[in-house]
Amino acid sequence: MNNINVGCPRCGSLNVKVVSDITETTKGFGAGKGCLGYICLGPIGLLCGMLGMGKTKTKTNTYRVCADCGARFK
């Protein structure tokens, strides 16, 4: 299958814009979860909670938006 992205798959319009969406995801435990880990697992739980903190992942998502019908597609 030769899938060339020409136009909108919904309405067939060629009036399509490419949009880049940057999503930032902060992974890990909040202070509350770290404390919860401490209660459940003792110092090891707290350590795990602290290690999981502050990991930020940036994801760039590029997709197309149809200017005519508003459909989003890759």
Ligand SMILES: [Zn+2]
């Ligand atoms: Zn469309």
